Amino acid sequence: MVRAVLIACVKTGPKYGPEYVTRLRDGVARHMMTPHKFMCFTDDPVDGVHCHPLPAVLPGWWAKVGLTKLGVPLLYFDLDVIITGDLTPLVEWYGFGIIDDWWQPGFNSSVMRFDGSERDIWDGFMPSMMDMMPGGDQQYFSMARPNARTFPPEWLPSYKADGCSERVPNGALAVVFHGQPKPADIKSGWVPELWR
DSSP: OOOOEEEEEEEOSSSSOHHHHHHHHHHHHHHOOSOEEEEEEESSOOTTSOEEOOSSOOSGGGGGGGGGGSOSEEEEEOTTEEEOSOOHHHHTOOSOEEEEOSSSSSEEEEEEEEESOOHHHHHTOOGGGGGTOTTHHHHHHHHHOTTOEEOOTTTSOBTTTTTOSSSOOTTOSEEEOOSSOOGGGOOSSHHHHHOO
């Protein structure tokens, strides 16, 4: 029997409405070629979505660090990511994987692949670090896994940095909307067609 791949997101606070969760779930469902289970870790459950309490009660993006204490393989997406292609390469990725940041040295944590062996990332985390790291969880992941393998850049382009306003680049598995604008802000073109 094939074990379902765990696809996870994190929703904390009021920044993102429930539609971000359901549209991510639906985008994953359209582009997953293997059995999967979609789960939202949240402090505010979303109707119709399999939700689970946050693994660590930390503010905002810091809650993502709590996923590393679970000790299970999973594929993580931020809520403002639009799935655009077959996710098989991410599912088949071996080991820990993360995005090489587009603007500065270090990583972007909008999409991550955990193999279940990342408990040391959680064990090395202290809440006091949140005040010392202006780069947030991404700065911490960059410190905790400085030699991490990064996904091929064509898999996960940035809407802003890679000029994705007119079209989805060839080879893109998902487009990342870090910063502004967010998918809900874009009213024409490919974004509203795929973010549904």
